Amino acid sequence: MRTSIPVTHPPRVDRGVVATLIRPQDRLVVGVLAGPGSRLADGVRAGLAGSPDLSAEVRPLVRSVTVEAPYRGAAVDAARMLEDGVRVIVADLPTRVLRRLGPLCRQYGAALVAVSTGSLEVPDPLDGVVHVSEQRWDAAFELGDWSARHLEARLFQVIAAPEAEFDVVDALARGHRGAGGEVAGSATTHDGAAGPAGDTGAEAAALAALVAGAGTVAVHATDRAGDVVRAVRRTCGDVAILLVGPDEDAVRELSRRFGAVYSATTASAATTATDAGRLVAQAAALLAERGGSWADLTTMLAGATLEGQAGPVVLDPLTHSTRALVVVRRTSTGRPTVVARRASI
Known part of the structure; x- marks a missing residue:
């Protein structure tokens, strides 16, 4: 499915030399x-429309193509876009697909911007690819570090197998240990091996946390988080609960049902698509001012600060990934309170 929708801008003040160099x-x-159901294109349009870097006279055009797993047609769709004059592609596809698209974009003098969850420990950067990331790995590491310093230092992890991101599970444990805490153990739920039909393993996992003497329990789950948190509260009482996986709306709802919980995200986690649009706008303005090629995007923006929708975002010159502050929250009865802001590692 292909759509081409012009992005409209509100009137804005002329930006001087940059505005005069970006011609309509x-x-x-x-x-x-x-992928199907993605709102990436909407976010990119919003980021372009709200960017302070583009003149009101410049009307960006976003061309969107839906690619279904296993993404065999992604390279063909990208090539068609590039042949039609696209000079930057924004994608939320797996790394194995990005490895094919990166060299293709460079052949056309174009850029590739990847939007991702950042759930893996940072791999070697893909040549020429800029990553706009939620930094889930970093957020979990910082939550683990913070919890060891400010909550009960004996931690137990409960992992809903179909939903957990196992690099993120490891990140939280490493952060906790690195700050002097102890990881007393872990248990897996919802893996089909717990026992009779209908037994998710949540009660057994909560009992294991109690036996381990944990004062803090991390729950790695999304849709199944309610089942696990209910079991932990019922069995372990008022232990501190760390939530890793649910979005902010789900965290608020879980706190209404089960009491105070702790969570962490980067400041820009909910705005990666919009920030990708703003990054493209900033790059376009720099190219108009200084000259150069879209293929040099990683070099051009290395170390640059982007005014993201939720606050400043820096492009790390080594990993080519965006970096934002990690925000740790305590949420009680649906009301979140920021308890720490930390620079991600």
């Missing part, structure tokens, strides 16, 4: 490759 006839055409 040099239309900024952005390609988006995303």
Whole structure:
């Protein structure tokens, strides 16, 4: 499915030299490759429309293509976009697909911007690819570190197998140990091996946390988080609960049902698609001012600070990934309170 929707801008003040160098006839055409149901294109449009870096005279065009797993057609769709004049592609596809798209974009003098969860410990950067990331690994590490310093230092982890991100599980444990805490053990739920039909393993996991003497329990789950947290509260009483996986709305609802919980995200976790659009706009403005090629995007933006929708985001010059502050929250009866802001590692 292909759509081409012009991005409209509210009137804004002329930006001087940058505005005069970005000419309307040099239309900024952005390609988006995303899986079914993705809102990536909407976010990119919003980021372009809200960017302070583009003149009101410049009307970016976003061309969106839906690519279904196993993404065999992604390279063909990207090539068609590039042949049609797209000079930057934004994608939320797996790393194995990005490895194919990166060299293709460079052949056309184009850039590739990858939007991701950041759930893996940072791998070697992909050549020429800029990553706009939720930094889930970093957020979990910082939550583990903070919890060891400010909550009960004996930690037990409960992992809903179908939903957990296992690098993130490891990140929280490493952060906790690194700050002097102890990881007393872990248990897996919802893996089909717990026992009779209907037994998710949540009660057994909560009992294991109690036997381990844990004062803090980390729950790694999304849709199944309620089942696990209910069991932990019923069995372990008022232990501190860390939530890893649920979005902020789900965290608020769980706190209404089961009492205070702790969670962490980067400041920009909910705005990665919009920030990707703003990054593209900033790059376009720099190219208009200084000259150069979209293929040099990682070099051009290395170390640059982007005014993201939720606050400043820096592009790490080594990993080519965005970095934002990690925000640790305590949420009680649906009301979140920020208890720490930390620079991600």
